[in-house]
Amino acid sequence: MNLAARDIRHNFGRFVLTTIGLGLLLMLVMGMGGIYRGLVQDATLLVDRIDADLWVVQKDTRGPFAELSRVPANLEDRVRAVPGVLSSRGFISTTIQRERNGQPLRMTVQGLSWPQDRGQWLPIVAGRALGQAHYEMIADESLKQPIGDKVRLGKDTYTIVGRTRGMTSPTGDSMAFFTLHDAQAIQFDLSGEAIRLERSARYERAKQIDLGRSQPQVIERSRGPSSGIPALGPPVISAVLVKVYAGFDPEKVRAVIAKWPDVSVYSSDGQRQLLVSGMVDKSKRQLGMFRTLLILVSGIIMALILYTLTLDKLHDIAMLKLMGARNGIILGLILQQALLLGCLGYVVAYVVGQWVFPWFPRRVVLTQDDMWLLGGVVIGISILASLIGIIKALRVEPNEVLA
């Protein structure tokens, strides 16, 4: 006869409520792990999907995601000349926040090197890849903008031609993909007055130097957009993505580029590691601490619940001892309830989590390994939590029946 099951049947309502409460607590533990996995996945999503063997970034930076990186646009051509390089493409990544219909519109702008890169590698769930050099964008569905919608950014209006799913930046912002030039225009957009003031200042500076006086064309060029000024303009792309020939060792290409004094180069794995160990590390530790505390709290609450359940049964346990029941029967009564509580709580956590997690603003990724690990932890804390109750029960004297 299974006493644990009979006791639960008798106190079914209380057991169900306790299980739900514990399940919700475990759901938080599960969610914390899922949020961490989501952070890692978000951080490395683009690196994993963009199909590049090497990332060339500003010297001594960990860009373009971990920190700001600026490299000249012509770096793309220099890289292309390295033996073994199949293709190189410029890449821009910058986060902007604008206002649209009174609501904040926050996105990470990714510039793709048109025409080689039209975003065909993206997980497009509706619409298409970029089809022209300007004024088109592919937006992630988390941006909640429909296909065909027109979004004004800076001085231009962009039409959403495609929608991706699950493309969010390491900071959790929705990604939007543009051609490199459009991304630059969005990134370096200045107000008309700011442009006028800058051009005027440049013009005045150019007039005061010998070069300006001897080369009037320089003065003319200084009136144009900053990005159009060769050499004098600021570096305007974030990184150059390199794809090497199939069968060619990317490490050899990396070794060549690494010797250049103005850039740093990382393999995709290196870039991935930078993101995980840099950007996500603190979040990981933060979530890890919080998760540990939650597990501790869950364990304490479980111990209290089981202890209270045991206290309620002390008289019955004394009676069992008086009847000659072995300790194993009494231990089984408490331990089975603890394990059942833990296991059912875990199921509740999983089921409710499946329903709740998609509503979280950040991605929550439940991996099978994490689920097994948490399952093991739940069984562990169930056993540990039942120990206080078991110790109490084993100390009960049969003569307490007479009390």
Added chain:
Amino acid sequence: MSALPKKADAVLEASHLTKIYGAGHTEVVAVSDATLTVACGEVVALLGPSGAGKSTLLTLIGLILSPNAGRIAIGGTVVFDNNRTQVNVRRFRRQHLGFVFQKANLLPFLTAAENVRLAMEINDHPARTATRRAAELLDYLGVGERADHLPSKLSGGEQQRVAVARALANRPNLILADEPTAALDSVRGRQVMELFRKVAHEQNAGVIVVTHDHRALDVFDRTFEMEDGVLHAADNAKQQGVVQ
């Protein structure tokens, strides 16, 4: 009232039992040099005022507490001697002893039948055997139709009969009952006492009943009184007077 049983027939031989609580100034002699023998099929009453030591004597015989001195043999097995318990107490209790208390002490989360079955399953009887015997016992005690009810749905008398069924489940040599009728009305109380007598005679078990209820003394084969921890046989004439 039967004569003192022969030693060979004795289900209980308790001799010179002493139980002292506390020490020094707080020392209380709960049972003092008590000697009691109960034969198979005999029903014995222990009378006495509250605090006389009746329940303590019962717990000593029931191996719930250990005496400070004395010797106990149950069913021919020496269970306590030389200040030491000589057997595995829990195993011995579940195999040879049955308990009934003032409160039925049924497990509230088990039905009447399950409470009886549990006593047998604890004693390693197969579930099928236990189920059959539980049904037989509950029928025998007149609560068969209440077998599937939880204790909370049973009356006090029904609960007590289920408790008796549980005590009988393992066919014990000795049944120890501590004021089993205290919570029952006189009619139900007498029914329970007569039940003990019936069980003792039919199953050849010894029964010791601690009671304050003098109305059913005629049910017992012998009666003992305790006062200040001292056990002695009750005076027959006085007893008869009480009964009348």
